[in-house]
Amino acid sequence: MNQNMRNMEYAVRGKVVITADSITSSLKTNPSAYPFSKIIYTNIGNPHSVGQKPLTWPRQVMALVDLPDDVGVDNPNVSKLFPQDAVERAKELKSYMGGCGTGAYSHSQGIRGIREEVAEFIEKRDGGIKCNPDDLFLTNGASTGIGHILTACISGPSDGVMIPIPQYPIYSASLALLGGKQVGYYLDENKEWSASIEELERSLKEAKKNGVNVRAFVLINPGNPTGQVLSSSAISSVIKFCSKHSLILLADEVYQENVYDPNKTFISCKKAATEAGMLGKFEMVSFHSTSKGIFGECGRRGGYMELTGFDPDVQAQIYKLASSGLCSGIPGQVMTSLMVKGPKPGDVSYDSHENEKKTIFDSLKRRAVMVSEGLNSIEGFECNAAEGSMYLFPKVDMPEKAIQEAKKQGTNVDTLYSLSLLEATGICVVPAAGFGQEPGRAGFRTTFLPQEEEMKQAVELFKSHHEQFLEKYK
Amino acid sequence: MNQNMRNMEYAVRGKVVITADSITSSLKTNPSAYPFSKIIYTNIGNPHSVGQKPLTWPRQVMALVDLPDDVGVDNPNVSKLFPQDAVERAKELKSYMGGCGTGAYSHSQGIRGIREEVAEFIEKRDGGIKCNPDDLFLTNGASTGIGHILTACISGPSDGVMIPIPQYPIYSASLALLGGKQVGYYLDENKEWSASIEELERSLKEAKKNGVNVRAFVLINPGNPTGQVLSSSAISSVIKFCSKHSLILLADEVYQENVYDPNKTFISCKKAATEAGMLGKFEMVSFHSTSKGIFGECGRRGGYMELTGFDPDVQAQIYKLASSGLCSGIPGQVMTSLMVKGPKPGDVSYDSHENEKKTIFDSLKRRAVMVSEGLNSIEGFECNAAEGSMYLFPKVDMPEKAIQEAKKQGTNVDTLYSLSLLEATGICVVPAAGFGQEPGRAGFRTTFLPQEEEMKQAVELFKSHHEQFLEKYK
Numbered sequence: 001m002n003q004n005m006r007n008m009e010y011a012v013r014g015k016v017v018i019t020a021d022s023i024t025s026s027l028k029t030n031p032s033a034y035p036f037s038k039i040i041y042t043n044i045g046n047p048h049s050v051g052q053k054p055l056t057w058p059r060q061v062m063a064l065v066d067l068p069d070d071v072g073v074d075n076p077n078v079s080k081l082f083p084q085d086a087v088e089r090a091k092e093l094k095s096y097m098g099g100c101g102t103g104a105y106s107h108s109q110g111i112r113g114i115r116e117e118v119a120e121f122i123e124k125r126d127g128g129i130k131c132n133p134d135d136l137f138l139t140n141g142a143s144t145g146i147g148h149i150l151t152a153c154i155s156g157p158s159d160g161v162m163i164p165i166p167q168y169p170i171y172s173a174s175l176a177l178l179g180g181k182q183v184g185y186y187l188d189e190n191k192e193w194s195a196s197i198e199e200l201e202r203s204l205k206e207a208k209k210n211g212v213n214v215r216a217f218v219l220i221n222p223g224n225p226t227g228q229v230l231s232s233s234a235i236s237s238v239i240k241f242c243s244k245h246s247l248i249l250l251a252d253e254v255y256q257e258n259v260y261d262p263n264k265t266f267i268s269c270k271k272a273a274t275e276a277g278m279l280g281k282f283e284m285v286s287f288h289s290t291s292k293g294i295f296g297e298c299g300r301r302g303g304y305m306e307l308t309g310f311d312p313d314v315q316a317q318i319y320k321l322a323s324s325g326l327c328s329g330i331p332g333q334v335m336t337s338l339m340v341k342g343p344k345p346g347d348v349s350y351d352s353h354e355n356e357k358k359t360i361f362d363s364l365k366r367r368a369v370m371v372s373e374g375l376n377s378i379e380g381f382e383c384n385a386a387e388g389s390m391y392l393f394p395k396v397d398m399p400e401k402a403i404q405e406a407k408k409q410g411t412n413v414d415t416l417y418s419l420s421l422l423e424a425t426g427i428c429v430v431p432a433a434g435f436g437q438e439p440g441r442a443g444f445r446t447t448f449l450p451q452e453e454e455m456k457q458a459v460e461l462f463k464s465h466h467e468q469f470l471e472k473y474k
Numbered sequence: 475m476n477q478n479m480r481n482m483e484y485a486v487r488g489k490v491v492i493t494a495d496s497i498t499s500s501l502k503t504n505p506s507a508y509p510f511s512k513i514i515y516t517n518i519g520n521p522h523s524v525g526q527k528p529l530t531w532p533r534q535v536m537a538l539v540d541l542p543d544d545v546g547v548d549n550p551n552v553s554k555l556f557p558q559d560a561v562e563r564a565k566e567l568k569s570y571m572g573g574c575g576t577g578a579y580s581h582s583q584g585i586r587g588i589r590e591e592v593a594e595f596i597e598k599r600d601g602g603i604k605c606n607p608d609d610l611f612l613t614n615g616a617s618t619g620i621g622h623i624l625t626a627c628i629s630g631p632s633d634g635v636m637i638p639i640p641q642y643p644i645y646s647a648s649l650a651l652l653g654g655k656q657v658g659y660y661l662d663e664n665k666e667w668s669a670s671i672e673e674l675e676r677s678l679k680e681a682k683k684n685g686v687n688v689r690a691f692v693l694i695n696p697g698n699p700t701g702q703v704l705s706s707s708a709i710s711s712v713i714k715f716c717s718k719h720s721l722i723l724l725a726d727e728v729y730q731e732n733v734y735d736p737n738k739t740f741i742s743c744k745k746a747a748t749e750a751g752m753l754g755k756f757e758m759v760s761f762h763s764t765s766k767g768i769f770g771e772c773g774r775r776g777g778y779m780e781l782t783g784f785d786p787d788v789q790a791q792i793y794k795l796a797s798s799g800l801c802s803g804i805p806g807q808v809m810t811s812l813m814v815k816g817p818k819p820g821d822v823s824y825d826s827h828e829n830e831k832k833t834i835f836d837s838l839k840r841r842a843v844m845v846s847e848g849l850n851s852i853e854g855f856e857c858n859a860a861e862g863s864m865y866l867f868p869k870v871d872m873p874e875k876a877i878q879e880a881k882k883q884g885t886n887v888d889t890l891y892s893l894s895l896l897e898a899t900g901i902c903v904v905p906a907a908g909f910g911q912e913p914g915r916a917g918f919r920t921t922f923l924p925q926e927e928e929m930k931q932a933v934e935l936f937k938s939h940h941e942q943f944l945e946k947y948k
Binding site (some may be wrong): 001002003004005006008010021044046047048049053054056059060062063064066067068071072075077078080081100101102104105106125140141143144151152154155170173174177239247251291295296297298300301314317320321323325326327328329330331332403 | 476480484521533534537538541546555575576577578579616617621626628644651765770774791794795798800802803806827
């Protein structure tokens with residue numbers, strides 16, 4: 001079978017998670033098999049799986065868009081169950097579908113009316129910089145968009161893409177599968193996970209020396225797993241670097257709504273490029289998703305990508321690739337529409353919708369602080385604050401004996417530690433090795449998505465397990 | 475950029491469709507630009523886009539599954555808008571999701587409870603042959619499943635897959651993208667598009683002689699674009715051939731509900747393999763989808779694949795690949811559930827649901843006959859009946875001058891003909907060359923999905939255009 005597929009690793013659903021799933025099964029038949037009653041999944045940015053409630057209004061609109069008119073928007077009893085602004089919004093979305101409804105394949109870039117709404121959202125977000133709906137592709141989450149662009153970049157084993165270390169493993173996994181080279185550039189943990197231009201140039205130079213044709217550059221902002229939020233000038237430096245070396249910039253901006261640090265703001269790469277006078281002068285793709293932010297609608301598989309500066313012929317090839325998968329799911333397209341355009345001030349659902357969003361955001365913000373402070377209070381842990389995103393990536397001082405034991409078992413100490421944590425506490429994290437890190441560093445990634453009470457307990461469990469672990473390997 | 479991507483062709487959304495879309499735009503600004511008022515899209519199996527109504531009950535259940543409990547199943551007014559059996563079924567589906575709802579990523583093979591329902595459906599369909607939910611993967615339509623399996627098969631440019639000629643272009647497109655070899659075997663138009671074992675052996679032998687490692691074999695039953703429905707013995711021959719040569723059998727069975735010929739029945743490859751005593755003794759994957767059948771829910775992107783006879787290690791690798799895309803969309807998973815398990819006899823929606831399905835099926839059956847008879851009545855057309863599926867694939871005698879003109883334009887006569895048909899009548903078909911055919915043959919593929927009155931007019935337009943075309947190139 002395909003050797004590239006065998007070589008691919010995807011830690012977010014890797015060995016630790018598979019063990020967690022089998023513990024869940026054991027607990028069903030033998031509830032006292034472990035010192036806990038259930039697994040606390042902090043391995044993945046999957047908010048609804050750990051207690052976050054869906055926003056009401058988008059689900060109401062979505063239900064009405066799916067219902068045939070006579071039993072939905074045109075039913076005389078519709079107002080008994082649905083607010084008026086949900087009915088209106090559903091009618092608007094249905095009008096975009098030209099009578100076909102949600103059961104038809106759409107244009108392979110996505111429904112035109114929805115792309116126009118996304119374009120308006122981007123223009124507003126970036127202070128008026130123009131966005132052309134023809135440059136937007138609606139995608140199944142960000143994943144399919146990332147897959148399309150990496151597919152376009154990799155022609156053979158000597159092609160490579162620069163990715164941050166640590167990085168989100170969809171990049172390393174996709175590159176392994178495509179048979180391309182992963183060219184890592186290190187983020188500096190001691191400088192809030194920033195990347196210096198010197199490091200970018202060093203990494204590129206080394207790759208070139210090794211015969212790699214570097215085609216593209218991945219920037220994740222806000223960072224995953226690292227949580228930093230970049231300044232306009234930091235982004236501009238990356239843009240100039242990409243332009244100078246003719247690299248396609250993949251701007252992973254799926255956490256753009258998840259900024260908690262009051263001194264930080266999300267600046268899009270598009271805005272930074274415009275301010276630097278570079279927009280359209282180099283190739284850039286920005287990804288967004290309904291799975292993160294405040295919506296957390298992962299199961300819906302909605303999202304979009306925006307292309308700027310592409311050669312029309314290359315863009316046509318990317319369209320062809322999208323069309324070979326026919327179209328992204330319509331429910332995901334509808335959710336994308338509702339993410340970029342909620343109820344207007346004065347609409348009957350406006351206040352409740354904004355309140356629901358604020359409640360989720362404020363709680364995420366409290367958890368970001370509470371968990372990073374909790375982890376930092378553990379002897380031997382060092383953890384940068386989550387300025388944004390949904391993750392913390394603590395560095396853990398591992399006892400030498402544990403490192404030796406991991407070696408003996410043919411694994412790394414991160415995995416040994418994460419499995420030990422899982423079996424002692426039920427907390428399921430991802431070993432840091434799955435994201436990449438500087439040699440000699442160790443740790444894990446955890447979300448702070450479980451609800452506040454549970455997350456508080458988790459912090460206590462992190463602490464008590466670490467003491468046990470040190471005791472065991474002292 | 476990736477040369478494999480550039481080489482890929484996907485005719486179903488190729489040049490003729492792109493021209494049709496631009497005509498649609500022109501008609502908006504200048505309604506009299508063409509001798510018709512709108513495009514009749516018969517290029518793609520997209521039933522809802524050409525007037526087929528969604529089934530009511532599945533959409534009602536789906537809406538309730540998406541609505542938060544307090545504004546949905548638990549709302550005191552729910553019965554004002556939804557029938558009782560839709561509420562019960564929605565509660566059942568919600569129970570499978572363990573409180574997470576439709577907004578969470580599911581297990582990467584799909585929600586367990588839904589896989590159990592699919593397993594029951596398969597067991598019932600095949601007369602009791604066991605189906606293990608662990609061998610099922612819920613997918614985004616059939617496309618992602620096909621992509622995963624072909625990815626597993628192709629390690630490099632010397633690996634190949636046997637596909638029928640004519641074939642559905644997702645196979646040729648995926649193979650081109652993966653950089654593998656397409657190994658064609660011809661279906662015999664004069665024998666109802668059957669394939670002889672002699673032809674399979676010839677094709678395999680030739681491929682081996684050319685240094686191709688043939689890894690897998692694609693069987694499309696009922697046929698696309700060719701509409702034949704295979705007998706148990708015809709399938710058994712293919713199974714023995716695959717087993718003998720250690721080929722993975724990809725059984726594309728997405729049209730299993732679309733059988734119109736009263737003398738034919740759909741026999742699954744699994745059933746045929748069991749009857750031949752071969753089940754589990756060779757690797758086989760069967761694909762199904764919510765996009766076709768009676769549901770026609772293309773936009774939902776739902777479907778599944780069932781693996782049998784796979785080495786557990788290889789199956790684990792396929793799981794890893796599925797997990798790198800996280801999971802298929804939950805709305806598609808829910809629709810798959812509703813396709814395999816409708817209301818029970820006695821439930822309040824049972825009769826209306828069955829009636830809606832029967833109305834759609836009966837009309838499809840009438841159109842299959844009406845359009846094939848209409849095409850056969852055109853001088854120079856020959857068209858096998860559609861025993862099943864949604865397509866007709868007529869052979870058209872082309873005038874020599876048209877063939878020469880196509881050469882001069884650097885295209886093939888199928889494309890010249892299809893563009894001429896489009897510009898004269900607004901009917902958008904796919905040139906037969908997009909599916910492959912014997913050298914010297916010409917024609918196109920058309921669906922019979924537009925509603926009956928429109929399809930009757932289309933038959934007249936096929937006829938009048940053909941006369942004009944012959945006149946032009948006589």
